[in-house]
Amino acid sequence: MVEGLTSTIQLVSLAMAVWCMVSAFRDRPMVVPHLVGMGVLWLLTIAQAVVSTVVWAGGDPPAEPATLVGYLATVVLLPPACAVWGFMERSRWGPAVISVACFILPVLMVRLDQIWNPPVV
Amino acid sequence: MSESTASANAASRSGPGRVLVALYALFALAATARAGVQIATRFQEAPLAYLLSLVAGIIYIIATVGIARSGRTSHRVAMVSCAIELCGVLAVGTLSLLDPAAFPDDTVWSRFGSGYLFIPLVLPVLGMLWLRHVEKGRTAEKAQAA
Numbered sequence: 001m002v003e004g005l006t007s008t009i010q011l012v013s014l015a016m017a018v019w020c021m022v023s024a025f026r027d028r029p030m031v032v033p034h035l036v037g038m039g040v041l042w043l044l045t046i047a048q049a050v051v052s053t054v055v056w057a058g059g060d061p062p063a064e065p066a067t068l069v070g071y072l073a074t075v076v077l078l079p080p081a082c083a084v085w086g087f088m089e090r091s092r093w094g095p096a097v098i099s100v101a102c103f104i105l106p107v108l109m110v111r112l113d114q115i116w117n118p119p120v121v
Numbered sequence: 122m123s124e125s126t127a128s129a130n131a132a133s134r135s136g137p138g139r140v141l142v143a144l145y146a147l148f149a150l151a152a153t154a155r156a157g158v159q160i161a162t163r164f165q166e167a168p169l170a171y172l173l174s175l176v177a178g179i180i181y182i183i184a185t186v187g188i189a190r191s192g193r194t195s196h197r198v199a200m201v202s203c204a205i206e207l208c209g210v211l212a213v214g215t216l217s218l219l220d221p222a223a224f225p226d227d228t229v230w231s232r233f234g235s236g237y238l239f240i241p242l243v244l245p246v247l248g249m250l251w252l253r254h255v256e257k258g259r260t261a262e263k264a265q266a267a
Contacts (some may be wrong), residue, residue, distance in 0.1 A: 066158045074150065082143060089139045097143050104147065107238065 002051050009044045010106040017102035020095035030087050030094035042079040049076050062116045071112045133255040134189045141251055145185040152229045153178030167226040174228045180205055200252050206245040
């Protein structure tokens with residue numbers, strides 16, 4: 001796994017989570033800048049999927065291929081799914097959905113990393 | 122404003138319900154997919170744990186759909202699934218601590234869902250509170266109309 005990309009996704013995701021949480025507390029609905037932010041996050045997760053595929057094909061297979069593919073698919077689908085689901089709700093609860101999802105994404109990234117390189121006990 | 126509040130009460134998937142449905146959907150996916158992989162690749166290692174994961178996943182799916190739909194029957198079904206989830210996470214959580222050998226591999230409910238940030242423990246409680254809140258809103262609306 002590429003260290004830099006993983007931590008970038010985690011940082012961007014946490015930033016989005018905090019931003020959306022502030023919007024939710026200020027009783028603001030989702031606006032276009034939120035969507036742009038989620039778009040950036042989505043592109044980053046797609047990049048992660050591409051990089052993982054390249055590393056895999058380059059001869060560094062993950063410990064649990066099926067689980068890894070499942071997590072990768074979830075990571076890639078999470079930003080657009082929660083963005084659409086949040087944008088449909090025209091109240092403070094729209095950003096709240098995004099915020100929750102963006103707090104979960106970094107955790108998924110940690111799991112992704114663990115699946116690729118299982119911690120040696 | 123009062124009109125939008127009333128219609129928000131009618132549909133359980135709006136407002137806070139939207140966050141709940143999103144979380145439930147994610148857990149439905151997590152539990153079912155995990156169980157699917159485990160059953161397909163190494164069922165013999167821990168059949169009980171994997172079957173439990175699968176059951177948990179199916180209950181999460183039922184709860185997700187039940188909360189997302191607005192009918193009263195759907196909510197009853199969702200309420201029952203939330204109750205089963207709560208019993209499941211408490212029972213499996215306790216068992217996995219008392220008799221770790223019975224659960225050689227983790228399920229979503231092992232150790233009260235500690236591998237999943239304890240969300241499996243909190244989710245059914247939130248679900249039931251939310252469904253009760255929606256039901257109250259519906260009753261109030263009906264009383265107003267009468």
